[in-house]
Amino acid sequence: MDGDGLFTIRQASESLANGKISSAELTRMYLDRIERLDGRVRSFITVTAELALQQAQAADSRIASGDSGPLTGVPAQIKDVICTKGVPTTCGSRMLENYVPVYDATVAERLFAQGAVLLGKGNTDEFAMGSSCENSAFFSTHNPWDLDRVPGGSSGGGAAAVAAGEAVYALGSDTGGSVRQPASMCGVVGLKPTYGLISRFGLVAYASSFDQIGVIAKNVADTALVLNAIAGQDHRDSTSLTRPESDYASHLMGDLPARPLANAGRDGVVRLGVPEEYFVEGMQDGVREAVQKAIGTLEALGASVQPVSLPSTRHALACYYILAPSECSANLARYDGVKYGYSYQDTNDMWEAMEQTRHQGFGPEVKRRIMLGAYALSAGYYDAYYLKAQQARTLIRRDFDQVFQQVDALVTPTSPVVAFRLGEKIDDPVEMYLIDVCTLPVNIAGLPAISLPCGFSEGLPVGLQLIGPHLSEKRLLGIAHAYEQATEWHRARPGLE
Amino acid sequence: MPLSRTEVLQIATLARIALTDDEVELFQEQLSEILDQFEALKDLDTSGVPPTGHAVDLQAVMREDEARDSLDLEDVLSNAPRREREYFRVKAVLEE
Numbered sequence: 001m002d003g004d005g006l007f008t009i010r011q012a013s014e015s016l017a018n019g020k021i022s023s024a025e026l027t028r029m030y031l032d033r034i035e036r037l038d039g040r041v042r043s044f045i046t047v048t049a050e051l052a053l054q055q056a057q058a059a060d061s062r063i064a065s066g067d068s069g070p071l072t073g074v075p076a077q078i079k080d081v082i083c084t085k086g087v088p089t090t091c092g093s094r095m096l097e098n099y100v101p102v103y104d105a106t107v108a109e110r111l112f113a114q115g116a117v118l119l120g121k122g123n124t125d126e127f128a129m130g131s132s133c134e135n136s137a138f139f140s141t142h143n144p145w146d147l148d149r150v151p152g153g154s155s156g157g158g159a160a161a162v163a164a165g166e167a168v169y170a171l172g173s174d175t176g177g178s179v180r181q182p183a184s185m186c187g188v189v190g191l192k193p194t195y196g197l198i199s200r201f202g203l204v205a206y207a208s209s210f211d212q213i214g215v216i217a218k219n220v221a222d223t224a225l226v227l228n229a230i231a232g233q234d235h236r237d238s239t240s241l242t243r244p245e246s247d248y249a250s251h252l253m254g255d256l257p258a259r260p261l262a263n264a265g266r267d268g269v270v271r272l273g274v275p276e277e278y279f280v281e282g283m284q285d286g287v288r289e290a291v292q293k294a295i296g297t298l299e300a301l302g303a304s305v306q307p308v309s310l311p312s313t314r315h316a317l318a319c320y321y322i323l324a325p326s327e328c329s330a331n332l333a334r335y336d337g338v339k340y341g342y343s344y345q346d347t348n349d350m351w352e353a354m355e356q357t358r359h360q361g362f363g364p365e366v367k368r369r370i371m372l373g374a375y376a377l378s379a380g381y382y383d384a385y386y387l388k389a390q391q392a393r394t395l396i397r398r399d400f401d402q403v404f405q406q407v408d409a410l411v412t413p414t415s416p417v418v419a420f421r422l423g424e425k426i427d428d429p430v431e432m433y434l435i436d437v438c439t440l441p442v443n444i445a446g447l448p449a450i451s452l453p454c455g456f457s458e459g460l461p462v463g464l465q466l467i468g469p470h471l472s473e474k475r476l477l478g479i480a481h482a483y484e485q486a487t488e489w490h491r492a493r494p495g496l497e
Numbered sequence: 498m499p500l501s502r503t504e505v506l507q508i509a510t511l512a513r514i515a516l517t518d519d520e521v522e523l524f525q526e527q528l529s530e531i532l533d534q535f536e537a538l539k540d541l542d543t544s545g546v547p548p549t550g551h552a553v554d555l556q557a558v559m560r561e562d563e564a565r566d567s568l569d570l571e572d573v574l575s576n577a578p579r580r581e582r583e584y585f586r587v588k589a590v591l592e593e
Contacts, residue, residue, distance in 0.1 A: 102572035195553045209551050238558045239551070318535045329512060336513075338585050343578030350588035351513070359515035364523075367514055371505075372528060374512040388538050390548030395541070397549060430530050446552025470553060 006165040006493075009222040013070045016063055023063065023073030027056035027117050030075045034119065034166045037496055042141050043151070043161040045080045046088050047120040059115040070225045070249075072115030077167035079155050080121040081128050082213065083202040084108050091204050092124040092136035092154075095341045095361035105202020106237065107171055107213050107230045114229050119167050122157030126363045127332065128173055128206045130154050131181060131435045134426050135365045142422070143186060144494040145460055149419040152182030158216040159186035164496055169217040169226055175206050176320055177414075177439025179214035180451035184414035184463020187453045187492060189480070191215045191223045192439075194471050195446030196241035198227075199234030207327035208239075210320075210443040219490050220452065220481040224249035227473065245474045252481045260482040262302025270479060272298060273308035273407035278438050283416035286457025291413045294454040294464045294483065298411065301482050308407060310399040315392045316441040321433055322376050322389035323444075328366075329373030335361060368429060397445045404469040409479055412438050414451040414463030438465060448473050450480050453489035461492075499529040 007015070007026070015021045031049050038044055052075060059073030078084060081091045083101035085108075090096045104112065112118075125135035133141045133156025141156045143149040144164040151160040155172025159182035162170050172179040174192035183190025192214040203213055215226040232243040257263075261270040274295060279288060299305050337343035337357035344356035362370070376385035403410065415435055425432045442449045447467055454464035464483070468476040484490050500508075505525045509516050516524065570583055579586040 099576055102568060102575060195551075196555070235560060239553075239555055241553070312541075315538060315541055318538045321531065322535060322538075333513075337578060338587050340576035340578070345578070348588060350590055352515075353588050354513050355515035358513055359517075362514065364520075367512075367516075367520070368524065368527060368531075370512045370514065371508045371524060372531060375508045375528070375532075378508070378511060384539075385535065387548055388541070388543060390550060391543035391546040392538060392541055393549040393552070394546050395543070397552060429527050430534060433531075433534075444552065 007168055008218050009070060009074055009168055009225050012074045012168055013072070016073045017068070023056040023059040023117060024053060026073065027052050027075050030119055030167065037164055038166060040142060040147055040496070041144055041160050041164045041166065042139050043123055043157040043164065043166055044077065044120045045090055045092065045123050045138060045157070048087055048118050051087065052117050052119050055117045059117060062115050069114045069229070071111065071229050073117060074168050075117040075119045076111065077119050077122045077158055077161045077170040078108060079158055079170065079172045080124050081173055081204045082108060082171060083204070084118065084121065087118070087121065089121065089204070090138070091128070092126045092138065093361065093363065093366070094137045095335050097342065099340055101202070103202065106199035106234045108202065110230045122155065122161060122170055122172070124157055125154035126366050127204065128154040128175055128178055129328070129365050129369055131177070131432050132425065133157065133182070134422065135363060137363050140422055143419045144496055145187065146419065149421055149460070150185070152185035152415070152419060154178040155216065156182045159183050159188055159190065162186070162188045162216050162218060163494060165493070169215065169222055172214050172216050173203055174212050174214045174443065175210045175324060176443050177436045179216060180414050180439050180449060180463070180465060181436060183216050184451045185419040185461060187461030187489070189217050189220055189223050189453070189490065190451045191227065192442065192449050193227065193231065193473055194241070194448045196239050197231050197243060197448070197471065197473065199237040199240045201234055201236035205331040207324035208331060209327060210324055212443070220450070220477055220484050221249060221252045223450070224252055224477050241471070244471050248474055248477055251474070251478060256482060256485055259302030261298065261479065264475070264478055270303040270409070271407040272303045272305045273403055273410045274305060275308050275310045275313065275403070275410055275412060277310050277313035278412035280416050280437055282434070283413065284418060284457060287413050287416060287418060287462050290455030290457060290462040291464055295411055297486055298483055301486055305411070306407065308403045308410070310403060310441070312392065312395040312399045313441055316396055316444055317433060317437060319389045319392040319396060319444055320440040321372070322385050323393065325369040325373035326376050326386055327373070329370045329377065332366065332370055365429070393444050396441055400445045400447060400469070408468070409472070409476060410467040412465045412467065414438060414465040418457050418460035418462060442467055446470065448476055450476055452480050452484055453492070454487070455489060500525055500532070
């Protein structure tokens with residue numbers, strides 16, 4: 001247990017195993033914290049107190065009978081775009097305000113099979129479209145480090161909950177940075193795995209060739225423990241991959257040598273690349289300084305660092321904001337008011353019913369993206385936009401393929417700016433899109449990446465992003481862990497009490 | 498090039514979203530600004546570059562064609578805005 005009375009997964013798991021605390025006590029402690037703090041942080045759309053206490057009791061029986069794993073009895077939050085049977089899953093949208101899934105997403109099923117405790121569902125930008133959590137149809141989440149600021153998005157609820165100590169860990173989803181960017185802005189760890197490593201079954205679709213479920217936790221080892229529980233092929237998601245590693249966490253336990261990165265790469269020393277294109281114009285000085293300092297730390301830990309170039313990066317924003325909305329416009333066509341969700345009834349005309357259902361059910365950002373996609377896919381514009389963006393996607397991928405011939409991983413800022421004020425950017429979609437400039441290329445190429453705390457600028461957390469080749473999670477976690485163990489940033493906590 | 502009001506209304510029809518006059522004006526301005534950001538792509542030489550639909554190379558996944566349980570009918574209909582017996586009830590599709 002940390003000084004502030006909060007647990008990491010490992011600490012919770014150890015305390016549960018040796019009987020220092022029961023899962024019921026632990027769960028009550030977190031429910032109390034939610035009760036006390038979430039009126040200000042607002043990270044939960046739904047709190048499932050009753051279910052959590054039932055699950056905690058079941059977990060205590062499992063622990064007593066010796067049938068437990070590292071997540072058994074540990075309380076978590078799940079982003080409200082991930083289906084949970086019998087628990088409302090709103091996607092932060094009026095459209096699904098009253099939607100109650102009749103099945104669990106594969107990730108939820110796998111967590112529950114391990115005996116996880118669900119505290120509730122995390123706030124999100126509507127259908128995971130946004131970078132500040134302000135697009136939630138219900139309310140904005142506040143950054144625990146400064147309640148006047150955004151937590152980032154779209155998985156802002158998860159990042160804020162973990163930072164505020166309202167959940168031990170959280171599941172989010174990351175289509176263009178939605179796990180890493182809020183993790184960065186809230187000073188916690190966020191992992192976006194390789195496309196396909198985690199089943200998307202039960203994740204409400206936004207842009208299917210980009211969407212990936214990810215983990216938000218206090219530290220790298222905890223992140224690896226959650227990945228262990230949820231990674232791997234699933235017959236209900238044909239894009240899911242066989243996991244190459246049976247264990248992502250055990251190499252992170254135990255003491256590290258003085259220079260752990262001097263002998264951990266493909267050729268011994270870990271080779272890190274610093275892509276100049278990610279140090280963009282408009283990047284805050286404090287962010288640049290923190291990231292430069294972190295690169296120095298990685299060198300001191302034994303890594304060799306070299307500048308690299310990914311020239312197609314400058315096309316990533318256009319590539320993403322053509323392709324993701326195109327996929328979104330197709331995916332969200334399902335909200336027609338017939339099978340589930342909000343349904344406008346005040347007409348006998350089928351088209352009017354559908355158009356009014358979507359008019360009233362969707363918020364402005366979702367409408368913008370659906371319309372943008374419909375435009376990019378429409379006759380006469382398909383080649384100029386959709387096809388061109390798909391070709392740009394190839395070039396962006398090739399840049400990464402080439403650079404990963406030279407280095408094991410890339411080091412970049414996660415976000416060019418720290419958490420901004422609520423309301424500051426919400427009326428300017430283009431400015432909001434630019435915040436994701438360092439995270440989008442990763443989803444375009446389907447790569448794994450992790451954001452970890454690397455300092456503060458103006459009292460607000462800065463995130464360091466490590467990007468690796470496909471399915472390199474184990475090495476990426478190892479590098480991240482080495483950095484984390486050499487620094488104290490992950491121990492910093494916002495003063496909410 | 499800025500989108501015209503007519504173009505915004507055409508896109509809204511394609512997307513099956515009714516818009517208020519204020520929304521038409523707002524989206525006309527905002528979508529035009531976003532499309533401006535895409536202009537940079539025009540300078541990108543993509544001759545001979547194949548398109549990428551999925552970032553990870555995937556093989557078709559095969560499995561035995563075995564019968565599996567499907568969802569319970571009552572469950573499936575539990576979120577239906579309107580149902581009649583074991584059906585979703587929809588507005589008339591064919592005009593009289």
